[in-house]
Amino acid sequence: MKLSQLPLLLLAAATTTLAQDWHFVAFTTPDGQGFISQSGNMIVPAIHEAATNYLWPGLQSTDNSGVYQNVLDGRSGGWWFGSGWCCSNPSLPWGGGFGAAEGDVLFFNNTRNTDRSEWVSVIEKNCGEASATNSFPIADKVMNDAPFAAELYGTWDFGPVIFEDVILIATGDDTRFCTDNPWNYNGATNVSITGVTSTVGVDTVTCNIESITLWGPV
Numbered sequence: 001m002k003l004s005q006l007p008l009l010l011l012a013a014a015t016t017t018l019a020q021d022w023h024f025v026a027f028t029t030p031d032g033q034g035f036i037s038q039s040g041n042m043i044v045p046a047i048h049e050a051a052t053n054y055l056w057p058g059l060q061s062t063d064n065s066g067v068y069q070n071v072l073d074g075r076s077g078g079w080w081f082g083s084g085w086c087c088s089n090p091s092l093p094w095g096g097g098f099g100a101a102e103g104d105v106l107f108f109n110n111t112r113n114t115d116r117s118e119w120v121s122v123i124e125k126n127c128g129e130a131s132a133t134n135s136f137p138i139a140d141k142v143m144n145d146a147p148f149a150a151e152l153y154g155t156w157d158f159g160p161v162i163f164e165d166v167i168l169i170a171t172g173d174d175t176r177f178c179t180d181n182p183w184n185y186n187g188a189t190n191v192s193i194t195g196v197t198s199t200v201g202v203d204t205v206t207c208n209i210e211s212i213t214l215w216g217p218v
Contacts, residue, residue: 026183028183059145063141108123164210168207
């Protein structure tokens with residue numbers, strides 16, 4: 001699995017400061033393949049005080065121009081969940097979102113539409129309690145990295161970050177992005193991944209993952 005420029009680019013909010021502490025795993029497609037869909041659920045952890053911490057799944061493009069994210073943002077002292085493209089080339093407004101509390105189940109689905117004109121994000125809380133749908137004109141990007149991240153400017157005091165029922169769909173027929181171990185950046189995070197299976201279709205690979213848990217720093 002090739003190395004990436006992820007830590008230089010994944011900034012969940014408009015800020016010029018690099019993250020103090022990076023914790024993520026990233027699934028990376030082989031050359032010539034790219035992700036066309038990412039979905040799953042994130043379980044909202046505790047929050048004890050306002051802190052500039054961002055928890056998110058996302059997709060990064062091969063040109064390292066930015067990252068497409070569904071971000072759980074703790075800056076206000078409560079969690080806020082929203083979707084967007086960060087941070088330039090192109091510069092786009094952030095999408096809609098909603099507040100979330102400990103234990104909420106947040107669904108996310110990022111899919112390139114069939115005419116390849118845009119990506120569409122659908123996020124939802126607790127099976128319809130709140131939702132938001134937004135479109136982003138970034139279909140020219142080839143998304144080859146799928147990180148699951150805790151981007152910290154504060155401390156990891158919120159417990160494990162849990163993603164469940166994750167589905168990654170990529171073009172091509174090479175399953176290694178799914179069946180090989182993902183990149184654990186700098187070996188910095190205690191991670192457990194369960195229930196990984198892959199299915200090859202017509203010029204697509206579907207990767208199903210029961211759970212990805214970021215337990216905390218090593």
